[in-house]
Amino acid sequence: MSHDHNELEPYGAKDGVDVVSGVPVFPMGEHQLRRADIDPKAAKRAELQVASMFGISAICLLGAVISYVVVSNTLFINVPMVGKVNANHFSVGTLFGLGIFLIGAGAIHWAKKLMPDDEIVQERHSLTSAPEERAEVAEIYKRGAAETGIGERKIIRRTLLGALSLFPLPLIVMLRDLGPMPGTRLRETIWDEGIHLVTDATYRKIKATDMQIGTLINAVPENLLEVEHEDENLNERGKASIILVRLDPADIVSQQGEGWDYQGIVAYSKICTHVGCPISLYQQRTHHLLCPCHQSTFDLSDSGNVVFGPAARRMPQLPITVDGEGYLVATSGFQEPVGPSFWERG
């Protein structure tokens, strides 16, 4: 550090001027007087402007309280641009908003027009302490370390190191509370052999003969109704939801297993294999299933294979048949994990 440097100035400058270019390092220019500084009438006008902002603000704030009490909150009014709005909400909100805005606007107008606006330079001192002060602090540290005797008292040193190294251990163990490991739950759904397919939201069994070609049904397993705990129910629903469509059997190019359809009725997972959005955006002419989240597209007439988009895996198919009364049932659970890929799946 150069000691002859004036510490109030940036390096390379002397007496407020850059030594190379000769340009002032803090250019200020001539102080410009404002209209209100010269003309008392202009100052009076600015004063009135500020006062009226504060005055209107006071009226707005009182008005907000009055309209809260007076304006009916069942009345709807038509406001241009805004449309039909609740009169109470609109009047209270507008008046209160205007009220607080005008306090701020008045304060800024006051500062800009009437308060002094002379340019000033605020001088700052050097951030570095004097060399003697720094040497003194270093000396205090050294003396303190010597007084603890940590150099000689080996047993204290070692036990302290041991305690400090164990200190993070409880924190790591407590991470266990983030929940049990998923185990096989990511691979399994509540679908199983003989579970009836029921309509989502209305939970009716589905007769195969009721489905004409082109029909789409959003379905869930019947045993979802047995999962009573709400969180568990949502978890199972999130994995087990399927969509059911009836294709012309002649249109089916391939399936994930021999005879997994029932006379052209195919059941596929509803959970996108990309990041797990529920999808039932089924286009009956192309047999495409489009995920609205990232436009992954699956062909339900061709094993649910990906035909477009970021999904890396086909939609898992659920093998189905009918029971003795003609209602659709699953012949087994899903043969591969549904939903997005996960770490252990490989």
Added chain:
Amino acid sequence: MALSRRHPAVLATVIGVALGTMGIAYAAVDSSTKPKTTLVSQTQVEEGKALFIEGCSSCHGLAGQGTSDGPSLIGVGAASVDFQVSTGRMPGVGPGIQAPKKKAIYNETEIAALAAYVATLGPGPAIPTAELLDTSGAELALGGELFRTNCAQCHGVSGRGGALSEGGVAPSLMDSDAKNIYQAMISGPQNMPVFSDTTLPVEDKQAIIAYIEQLQKGENPGGNGLGRLGPVTEGLFIWVVGLGALLAVAIWIGAKAK
């Protein structure tokens, strides 16, 4: 093309339509909810056949059997014809991803005749009766749940429509009447899947229609719904108008007073 055509059998047509109307009225009064065939006169069918051969057969074939330019209409039913023709989707203007909605070319009488004729080609869903479209007893909350389960994925939660693949769109439902919503569900027009009365019962359909009618009323207690498109328009508004206003205030604060 057919707007001002004069057919020799005008009187017979009028009688036919009158009979048809009587049939629909009878069906509306009847308490059974089973879809039933309306009383159709032979004249109406002939009138419909004439219109069909003139306006539809170049794509759908002289007997409605379908060609490389248009699908078979055997078994699509009267509901499908009424939906496609009354919304102007048919006759189509040309091949494409989907036939857009436009002004209807045929009038009500002609549509009824076309529907009556196509219904004779094979059994298919009939035009819903007034009784089926009565939503006065419908359960609105159930309708909302069913709409979100079965319709919202394509038509959007607010029924404003949405994008499909390859340039197709699911249309907005904001101008659709109860009859056409019902007909679309039972006939599955274009890329829409079928929601027949056997898989989605009549009372569920009525609940869905009642819910859509509620959406159509479009009450926005918070003011301008910005098209009810959600974060797209709302985000655009707040980035342009909201941040714009903040910028203007910031510039005013920073500007030097004169």
